[in-house]
Amino acid sequence: MAHSTRSQLLVTARELFAERGFYGVSIANIATELGLTKQALLHHFPTKEKLYGEVLKEISGELEELLAEIAASSEQPAQRLRRFYARLVSDDADDAIRARLLMRELLDNRYRAETAGVWRLKPFLKSLIAMAKEAPGWSHATDAQALALVYQLLGAVNYYAISAPTLRGILGGPGARALKQAFPAQLETLVEAAIKSPPG
């Protein structure tokens, strides 16, 4: 049932929530996008919150999957981290949508925290910390230091990932394209430089 109404609703909801935020989208918006009424949506998802929660669950699952895939590789720790961050900044439109929705959740969840099980990000961060501490020079770092590192890099990637429309506005098409081209190499440099500068 890859194209069932239900899964189409989830896809559409993800896109709209990512673009306009939870309060910026009505269930009617989501349903009419597929030529349905909001009652059709409510037939598949009992409430708006539940729908949002399911979108979030899908996303956290995808993230863990991605990290697990890279963690399972036989590369060096530093190389794995580089590849992980590079992967997050891919051109894939779905990745941008996911980054936007996660950023919004980061901003909003103070007001929806426990209801949606947001702390799902916890194992994801734990894995990242573990990966960082395997890098040369980082084995003696504290968890807080390793977390600061991976979190800063996460920020470097995701901040950019959500900025595409704004940057295109500020820089214009050619400027935005030049940035898009320069960004990955600069990011790799940043990740490498950061790992090579362990604390202490």
Add this chain to the structure above:
Amino acid sequence: MAHSTRSQLLVTARELFAERGFYGVSIANIATELGLTKQALLHHFPTKEKLYGEVLKEISGELEELLAEIAASSEQPAQRLRRFYARLVSDDADDAIRARLLMRELLDNRYRAETAGVWRLKPFLKSLIAMAKEAPGWSHATDAQALALVYQLLGAVNYYAISAPTLRGILGGPGARALKQAFPAQLETLVEAAIKSPPG
């Protein structure tokens, strides 16, 4: 008129927009926070959009002011950049509110772009790029490369700045405090390492 109703409304609006986003806050919410009716607010600001626009204008002004202040100092370029980023991650609650609101604007402005004059961030980014290109080894970098650098660092700082509640949820109080303590030093390391790794 430092404590005029008008300026109090602007302060309250900034806080609430930062916490819940444009669509998550009603003008009635903002007004009742000060014991007023929403019509009192509409007396001072003709529409909700105009109110939001004024908040945004204030904020971009503050950012440019901060950057100008640091740019005017006699420090070395690299030192100025380090201090600028460190300043953004201060404990100041107002800084956190500003970071949250800017992040929301970054996410939302595709749908409100020209109306609110968001491209005000442009001179701010230009100044940052100029400051980066003054650092040793960066004079031959392209604008796109310098922008990639400063934008990544901006992301590293702001992503963390908006994450406080979520991280407290994930890590618990002690863990969050340890991170808060480790973050600035790690950030300085990151900025330094990044500047010392010019492209090419």
Add this chain to the structure above:
DNA sequence: CTTGACACCTACCGATTGGTAAGTCAACAT
């Protein structure tokens, strides 16, 4: 031929949204 489940609909609900209209009331200038 009937039954029941499923997917979806129209009709409706009370609450809330941003905003308008038309005041009231105190302070101040003439």
Add this chain to the structure above:
DNA sequence: ATGTTGACTTACCAATCGGTAGGTGTCAAG
């Protein structure tokens, strides 16, 4: 005394919000 003005109010509006109630039509199983 008499306007005028600024700050704020109550009363109201149509539109939209999330959600409920009670259908209709289709299709497969018995």
